[in-house]
Amino acid sequence: MSLYAMFTSKGPSGFGYASTAEDVTEGLSLAGKTYLVTGCNSGLGHEACRVLVLRGARVIGTARTAEKAKAALTPFGGTTIPLACELSDPKSVRACVETVKRDGLKLDGIICNAGIMALPKLEQAFGYELQFFTNHVGHFMLVTGLLGQLTDTGRVVMLSSAAHTMAPKEGIQFDNLSGAKRYGDWKNYGQSKLANLLFAKELARRFAGTKKTANAVHPGVISTNLGRHMNAAMNVVFKAFGGLFLKTIPQGAATEVYVATNPSLADVSGKYFADSNVAKSRADGDDAALAKKLWDVTEKIVADLPK
Numbered sequence: 580m581s582l583y584a585m586f587t588s589k590g591p592s593g594f595g596y597a598s599t600a601e602d603v604t605e606g607l608s609l610a611g612k613t614y615l616v617t618g619c620n621s622g623l624g625h626e627a628c629r630v631l632v633l634r635g636a637r638v639i640g641t642a643r644t645a646e647k648a649k650a651a652l653t654p655f656g657g658t659t660i661p662l663a664c665e666l667s668d669p670k671s672v673r674a675c676v677e678t679v680k681r682d683g684l685k686l687d688g689i690i691c692n693a694g695i696m697a698l699p700k701l702e703q704a705f706g707y708e709l710q711f712f713t714n715h716v717g718h719f720m721l722v723t724g725l726l727g728q729l730t731d732t733g734r735v736v737m738l739s740s741a742a743h744t745m746a747p748k749e750g751i752q753f754d755n756l757s758g759a760k761r762y763g764d765w766k767n768y769g770q771s772k773l774a775n776l777l778f779a780k781e782l783a784r785r786f787a788g789t790k791k792t793a794n795a796v797h798p799g800v801i802s803t804n805l806g807r808h809m810n811a812a813m814n815v816v817f818k819a820f821g822g823l824f825l826k827t828i829p830q831g832a833a834t835e836v837y838v839a840t841n842p843s844l845a846d847v848s849g850k851y852f853a854d855s856n857v858a859k860s861r862a863d864g865d866d867a868a869l870a871k872k873l874w875d876v877t878e879k880i881v882a883d884l885p886k
């Protein structure tokens with residue numbers, strides 16, 4: 580496919596690479612709906628929140644601190660609820676879950692958008708590699724804690740990435756979740772994004788027979804704060820030439836908003852999306868046994884975390 584065709588073509592959904600979050604919700608009223616979005620203060624999450632509010636939804640936006648979330652959401656007007664959810668701190672995740680439950684907030688969608696990428700050196704939380712812990716374990720705690728708050732047709736959207744293809748060949752390195760035996764900035768980011776994808780698959784399996792759905796998305800490649808840990812040269816290239824080959828932030832936010840809100844996806848679950856269309860993941864992104872094993876292992880990790 581030529582670059583021009585890639586930028587302009589549309590898939591079966593009627594949307595494509597260049598569609599924005601506003602495009603994919605054009606004419607849609609989200610009045611009466613409530614969405615929780617993690618990472619509301621930056622990049623794609625910030626834009627997703629803006630457009631959800633624009634379409635009339637109530638938005639619970641989480642950031643590492645409530646102050647950050649409030650500062651991000653206030654300019655949008657509408658009805659927003661800023662909450663702290665530091666994903667690498669189980670106490671903060673649990674407190675976020677408890678607040679949503681205590682306030683009886685029913686959720687039409689949870690968009691697990693927050694993430695960190697390509698940390699140059701091994702960092703850990705509670706003995707686990709930090710990208711795995713933040714991107715996967717933190718969201719696992721949040722979503723499993725909030726399952727009872729989902730409406731009967733509630734949707735869970737996991738931000739994965741095409742970078743899940745950079746995960747180790749064996750998929751998830753269950754013998755090396757600390758990262759101490761082997762560590763690679765992109766390999767471990769890829770592993771965490773494969774984990775996001777597998778989580779959506781296993782959740783979809785558990786939702787079978789209900790009207791709830793779980794899906795994963797690749798948003799595209801977009802210059803955001805996510806690149807803060809990339810090496811300086813790559814950041815210079817992104818900043819100088821990004822306009823030629825990267826999506827804009829409104830385009831990057833489209834797929835997560837589309838999957839969370841589009842009425843035609845009411846029965847679509849367990850899929851991987853890119854450019855607001857169903858896409859193909861790496862083969863082990865479809866491995867049900869691997870997804871189940873990751874769920875079981877993560878459940879045990881969470882159970883053993885300090886209370």
Ligand SMILES: NC(=O)c1ccc[n+]([C@@H]2O[C@H](COP(=O)([O-])OP(=O)(O)OC[C@H]3O[C@@H](n4cnc5c(N)ncnc54)[C@H](OP(=O)(O)O)[C@@H]3O)[C@@H](O)[C@H]2O)c1
Pocket residue numbers: 617618619620621622623624642643647664665666667691692693694695696713738739740741742797798799800801802803804805806831
């Ligand atoms: N941009 C891309 O090209 C691209 C490509 C594929 C997938 N993705 C995925 O898209 C998602 C959004 O990325 P983005 O590009 O919008 O990046 P971004 O601008 O860096 O936003 C990431 C968000 O995650 C939050 N976050 C990071 N660590 C956190 C933690 N420990 N606890 C709570 N929140 C935390 C950040 O908060 P702070 O601002 O406080 O750090 C920020 O709000 C990520 O999951 C990423 O993996 C992005």
